[in-house]
Amino acid sequence: MNFNNDSKEPSRPRVPKKQAVAIAVVLALGVMAGVGIMTFAGKSSGEASHAHEEAEGHGDGEHHDDAKTASAKGGHADAKAHADGEHHKEAGMEAGKEEHEGSISLTPEQQTSAGIVVEAAKPATLTATYQLPGEVTFNEDTTAHVVPRVPGVVESVPVALGQTVRKGQVLAVLNSPTVSDQRAELQAAQKRLQLARTTYEREKSLFEARISPQQDVQVAEQAMQEAEIAVTNARQKLQAVGATVSSGSLNRYELRAPFDGTIVEKHIALGEQVREDANVFTVADLRTVWAQISVPAKDLPLVRVGDSVTVRATAFEQSAVGKVAYVGSLIGESTRTAQARVTLQNPNAAWRPGLFVNVEMKRDSFEAPITVTTDAVQTVEDKPVVFVKTATGFIAQPVQVGRTDGQRVEIVQGIKAGVSYIAVGSFIAKAELGKSTASHAH
Template structure:
């Protein structure tokens, strides 16, 4: 059905009358009457009067203008990626043949779990070399210990001989103590000296009676002196030999230790487990001595697996990759217009959302804001780390990042409900006196979901309407409604 312009206008007025009876009778009519009495310098289009007894029914709220910090949430599109600090690309450090594969793709592994076993001739040879080095070290230690005992016992024997201890007592004390060939050499020399010394004493006793010629006594004395010198020389020679022998055996121990250490280090460089190195035994292990175990470096999930049984492997071919998914990185690009805020993002906690998980929110901490701008996209990369214990965040997933931003200086901040708009102009109602409200145009700045910054048009301490402003706006638009 086609309606004339007059009929359409009539229906519109009828509709307004039905929807806003309280407005027309209780508010607009008194406002129209009160608008005739205006302060000097103001027009009816600028000031509206609303009696105080009607404020509550109209939902009018009054607040004072104050300067406050302004915070706005910046939304960016980000992407979930692997935590690159917790990703391991695993290679075999030796050539060989795959003897066993203990894991499958997607499996969760723990630190030191066995992943695969490689049959390696290089590892087998290195273990045998270490085993032989340890045998030599054991022999060198045994020889050194024996030489130390011999040196100790011989030194004590030489001290006893030098103190002229009785030969019978010496034999008794040192009978069962090992000394090698040093015992015979020292005691025989000592015995010869004792005999020649006894001969001199015997001849001296009878030389006074003339029974023994002076020549015989002189010969005996010379023999005694020679035997004494021989004994002293023998002691010094034995002491020197003891020092030399002890030094050589201790040096042999150090050389054997160095050889064993080098062999063990070679296996450690190949990342052979310490327990395997300590338990090398060719007789018990047989062919398994050549087994090279590849183990998990940390808790994680197997992301790729390129190893099968009996396959030949080399150090330059990746076998597995493992990632710890308990944490993930969130990457986003910061546009050039947001560069002034870049420094404030560092160490910030941000909120993450994903459309596939509408009832869940996640948090991440920013740890990196790049220093180089991408010339193609005119953006700077930002990274944050998020906890992912439940593995809900999947690498490759897109998320919405909510970054709180704030101005360095406080600004005039009012509720968004206080701002009215008509014909492209934004304005607020400022309380004048008891019940009059001045329409004042304002220049607005950035806004968030609750508040808006006023760049121009308001001063600190002014009282404005923050609720029920549509009542006053309706009065200003009364003439327009009448025209319709």
Template sequence: MNGKISFGAIAILVLGAVLAWGIMNMENLQIPQGHEENGEESFHNESVPRGKHGGWLFVEKDFQVEVKIYEKGVPPQFRVYVMDAGGKPVNHNEIGMNIILNRLDRVDTIGFKPSGEYLLGDKVVAEPHSFEMIVKAKWKGQAFQWELSQIEGRAEFSSETVKNAGLVFKKAGPAKLVTTIRLPGEIELNEEKLVHIVPRVDGVVKKVFKDLGDHVSTGEIIAILESRELAEMKIDYLTASKKVDLALADFDRETRVFESTQIMLDLLEQEQDPEETYRKLKDLVIGQSRELLIPAHAKLKLAKSVHSREKRLLEKGITSESEYLLALEDYKSAEARYIALREKIAYDGEWSLRKKKKTMEMGLLNLETANQKLLALGLSPQVVSQLLEQDDQNFTQYELRASLNGTVIQKHLTIGEAVKKDDAVFLLADLSEVWVNFSIPQKELKRVRLGQKTILKEGQKTLKAKLSYLSSVIDEKTRTVTGRVVLPNKKRNLRPGGYVTVELILEERKVPIAVEPEAIQGFRDWSVVFVKYGSLLEARPLELGGNDGNTVEVLEGLKAGEEYVAVNSYAVKAEIEKSGATHSH
């Protein structure tokens, strides 16, 4: 009795264990049920069991199909194992098979051909493996159809969620890919528009009108000095001017005397009537030459007349030879004196004119020297000329003026301070243009040339320029060459001493499809962007090309015009990972 009770109890326990195991594994053992539709066996179930090869197992009556996506060592491919109800392989030549993959952007239809123990798909199963799959098979005159939803890398975002996540969408399309060298650069003053202001004379500061940061205009008075040296220069200029006035007047009179003397010499040479000659010379300015030459000419005329008369009388025997010889002596003596006097007057007149001219020229030279000294101090020609017109003047006052339109960036003088002529009391800079200098490594020089396009970035600002200077000398310590671009700075936003990033453009090329770098996320082993299909966002694996930091070339995986998440794409990735829409087949 006791033995029978023990056996019954054991039987009950075993039966209970079997039933419990069956209940726990009922879901995995469940065979999908189908229904007839238009003569085809149709199947649809959210949970599909796995076959012995790890693929999805579809069973209907005495027909079994295991669909496997195989991707070990080969691009993803469908392998289909076809069996009867007993698990025995079916002759592949008796099977008609195709699979339709309904993706968000397209439909892929895959055919099959025998390949050993399985049927092999004729197309690569492109990533992502996210699709609605329809498996169609024909065997022994029967048509079978199963449906499977395989979703991965996909999430749904409502318009409100898109807004809250800060997603920004852009369309894929052509872009310009730029290859650059990125270098640090420093903003510097344009040395071609930089001026040191020096007094040029020793003096004491009387007034200062400009301070650091003040704007100045060309010619504007920025300080006033008192200078004894300047006073001496002004006096020298006025003295030279007065001497020139006298020399000019003297030279003018001497010129008129010389010209009148030449007229007198010419008239006396013509042997005209003396009265007529004297009348013509009456109003001319001749000076002492008239006093000497006119009497000598008159004596010559008289001696010549006496000589002629004595000669006639001698020929007639009326006078003695001694009287004639005496008259001849007087005539020759008068003639000699007259000729000598003419020569002396002509020579002395020309010599005196030359002396007066030289005196005048030296006076003009001294005046111009004094004038240039004042101009060299920065005085304008108008100010210098006014020295001759003003009686009451402050000769010691020196006006220090700006020599360009710019800004005071250094100041080294105060009221009452004594300054030297070579002291740099102000530094003025025109900040409407600035330089950006940067060091180019020696190894990059073969790819750098003058005129090359550059992009400069300071904070959020982006500026464009061209390489305007390239040093001819390599720095011995850094093995770099200095490059430079010139930037307009009308708003004074670029401050010398600041730093910028310089991108030298080495190459520019257009690519048919490109996306923004921020859009790309790592997902599984892929680089993906999330493409928009209505409210759905799906990871799209990409084959990437060049990347210039601003644009990434897409070689495969995206078509022009497709919308993708360009900003905050990490939020989409996080949502997909949270939802568990991962790779599973």
């Protein structure tokens, strides 16, 4: 059975060829239009996103201006260039702000009123110094420890601690049995001497009259000479203990000042029983004192007798120039240092024994290419700085310092020769820097 005719689908109408070409062209134009619309929408979305980011960085007003500028120029590239320019401008403003905050502005009037002096860093010839610790002590050549030399009871003490006394002035009066015995011995010897002289004169007269033999004259002469020796011995005993030969009473003993000076120690009171070796007074002539220096073994070759040194007090502003008078030959077992000594003139008694000092000694001179004054160097955040002059004021320039002679400091790194800096009054600039830093922190 033939089913070919029955199984065939119904025939479709044929489309003319010209009409098919027209339909294809319309579809192609539609696809291209769709692609264009999508591209424009994506581009608009990107520009809007970029404009939104730019608005967050610059504010709403700048966003609208940038958008208008970008629209007028007709391209995203122009808007991006504008955004980069604004970014660099803001970065410059921030850098200028930081420079302004680090700069200290001081008008010429303020500098004059504050005593600020500006100089230029320059080369100089420096004489390096080094310091050794020391202590002011009494001049032992003009210091005396007054002891009674005889036991006794204190009857009076007419002087006080710290009083200035003259040579021979009475410091204390003692009641001493020893002195009484010595004076009595002297008086007895004087009486015996007087009798011996009388006997000798009589025997000599009898011998000349041929009444007494010459032997009697010789015996009388010997007795007289022995009496003279006894008197001399008793007198010298009194002189040895510092007692006078004659006094209102036999037991009165007077302690006297050995020279002009000041009573710096007193260990005696009224009614006290004192021994013959008790140190009851210390009298010192403070017109000269010693500065005792502890010299480490490694520095001994640098310290020589006759070297000129500068002694500075550590407790207050006081200095004096002296010369090394003595350098010890021995090194202490525990301290490993030797003792040196400088004699200082002390007319105003400013150098008091017990005062700690620093002794500055000079070394060889050297040429420093860049130096500033010692007052110019300040410490900021534990680093040495020098306040350098700029177009807007002064800035704290970190530096590396080298050797110094006490007046000028060598600058190893940080500034160059000829740079203007605050030579005097830099602490004013440091105070202003601290104020500005605290204000910026808040």
